[in-house]
Amino acid sequence: MESKVLIFLPTYNDYEVLNEIVCDIKQTLPLCDVVIVDDGSMVLFDAPREVFYVRLPFNLGLGVATHVAMDFALRHGYEYLIRMDADGQHSASYLSTILENLAAGNNIVVGTRTNRHKEKGGKNIFKKLVQYYFYVLAKITTSREIPTDLNSGFIGFDNRAVHVLNDLELDRFPEPQIVLYGAYLGLKIGEVDVLQQPRTRGVSTVVFSHAFRLVYRFTMYNFIIWTRKRLL
Amino acid sequence: MIWTKLAIVLFFFVTFVVLVRKRLLNIDLSFPWFLSLVIVAIGSTSPLFIQGTAKLFGIVYAPLVVILLVLFIYLGLITVLGIYITELRRRQILIVRKLAQYDLDKQVNCERNESG
Numbered sequence: 001m002e003s004k005v006l007i008f009l010p011t012y013n014d015y016e017v018l019n020e021i022v023c024d025i026k027q028t029l030p031l032c033d034v035v036i037v038d039d040g041s042m043v044l045f046d047a048p049r050e051v052f053y054v055r056l057p058f059n060l061g062l063g064v065a066t067h068v069a070m071d072f073a074l075r076h077g078y079e080y081l082i083r084m085d086a087d088g089q090h091s092a093s094y095l096s097t098i099l100e101n102l103a104a105g106n107n108i109v110v111g112t113r114t115n116r117h118k119e120k121g122g123k124n125i126f127k128k129l130v131q132y133y134f135y136v137l138a139k140i141t142t143s144r145e146i147p148t149d150l151n152s153g154f155i156g157f158d159n160r161a162v163h164v165l166n167d168l169e170l171d172r173f174p175e176p177q178i179v180l181y182g183a184y185l186g187l188k189i190g191e192v193d194v195l196q197q198p199r200t201r202g203v204s205t206v207v208f209s210h211a212f213r214l215v216y217r218f219t220m221y222n223f224i225i226w227t228r229k230r231l232l
Numbered sequence: 233m234i235w236t237k238l239a240i241v242l243f244f245f246v247t248f249v250v251l252v253r254k255r256l257l258n259i260d261l262s263f264p265w266f267l268s269l270v271i272v273a274i275g276s277t278s279p280l281f282i283q284g285t286a287k288l289f290g291i292v293y294a295p296l297v298v299i300l301l302v303l304f305i306y307l308g309l310i311t312v313l314g315i316y317i318t319e320l321r322r323r324q325i326l327i328v329r330k331l332a333q334y335d336l337d338k339q340v341n342c343e344r345n346e347s348g
Contacts, residue, residue, distance in 0.1 A: 035336070052339050054332045061260075064325055068332040075333060076340065169322070172260050213263055220252065220259045227253050 004079035005032040005099065008069035010062055011086035012039040021084070022048055024092035029099075035072055036086070037065040063170030063177075070166040073159075082156040090154045094194045098156040106190035107161040108182045110147040111154030113196040130211055134176055134218055141222040142183040147191035150176040150218075154194055161187050173210075176218050184225050256316045265308045272301050 007025050011018060022034055034051040040059035047053035054068060066083065073081040080102050084090045094111055101109040134150045153175060157165065164185055171177055182189055251257040275281035276298045285301070286294035315321050 037332070052336050054335045056328055056332060060325065060328060064328065067325075067329055068336075071329055071333050072336050075337070169255065212267075213260075216263050216266075217259050224252055224255075227249055 004077070005029060006069070006073045006076075006078040006081050007032055007034045007095070008066070008073075008081055008083045009034065009036045009086045010039060010065040010069070010083070011036060011041065011045075012059065013041045013043065014086045015041070015043065015045045017088035018045070018086055019048060021086065021088055021092070022051055025084075025095065026050065028092040028095050032095075033078070035069055037068050039065045061172030063172055063174040066170050066174055066178075067166060070157075070162045073162050074166065079159055080156060081162055083153060085153045089197045090194065091197060094154065094192065097192050098154070101190045101192055102156050102158050104190075105188060107158050107164075107187035108179070108189045109156040110149060110152050110179060110189065110191045111156075111194035112147055112149040112191045113152055113154075114193045115195050126211065130215060133215065137218065137222050138176070138180050138183070141225050142180065144183055146183050147179060147189060149191070150179050151214075152194075171217065173214065173217070176214075177221050180218075180221050180225065251313070256313060258312060258316055258321070261312045261315065262309065265305055265312065268305050268308075269302070272298065272305065 007029070009018065009021065018036065022036075025032065025034055036045075036047055036051055036053045038045060038053070038055040039061065040056045044055075045053070052072070056064065056068070069081060069083070072078075080099060082095060082098055084092070084095075090111065098109045098111060131149070131151070135146070135148055138146050138150060155175070155178065161182060164187060165178060165182065168177075168181055179189060248257070275285075282294050282297055286292075286297040289297060289300075291297050291300070
């Protein structure tokens, strides 16, 4: 099964731990393939020989990087595609669990970060509120059970999910869009608990000011689905 | 009077729904323009905001600033619509995806050649 697995690492100016992540992945799943999609970083990266590496000419967002990985998975007949973050926050030890869940019949498996709200403070309360809003809104729109962590970047797809999602137009931060549209389009979505490692280098791409944009974007996705289902 | 106001609101709502439904209104690109519209709408209820902005831009007749700001925002929204109606961004993304596949296919072929 491993030889039909493609691990996708999207990156943007985040190279410090990429080699370590690739080593971890190769130790966990020695037969899988790894593709690094560089979303137009400022610095050039000398990719290890055992991975496929492509650099987009300019920054187009995570959605386009995901499409590139999906195109590659479809063209070369990979059975499963798993996306991990390139900042080292996702441990390769969970790859097997995600694969088992995909093999059990799920089309999409989300790695729900069980320790994502451990830190204290006003920022965390705000994050919790945003996440809860996402969850409730998505549940109402899709009328089905969905994963609790809609912003997780640790996601596995089977071939069918890749086919279905690659026909959509994924946006700059596509994680909630993927889960929401996946649920709407009738894909089977599972979730596994994962522990997110603390960030040691770099900064999050999602900062406080992005929260308003995320809420707007997610509300619009729900609005689009709602109009498709009921209005037009 | 109330019916005219309701009709205007309904017209804008239906236009908005159709644009969103047809994916002509990009969620990412339209965000700053809608946010600006909300800020101008709230700000224009305060004479302090209108007079301050008019002074900033050197406009003698202060209420004109609201019209000019809204026109500017509409111009931005029309540009966003133009990008999507002409499918400029979609085509640009398709080219990038094709080039990326070409690059990756070359690496796959190299790997196959090396492994015999």
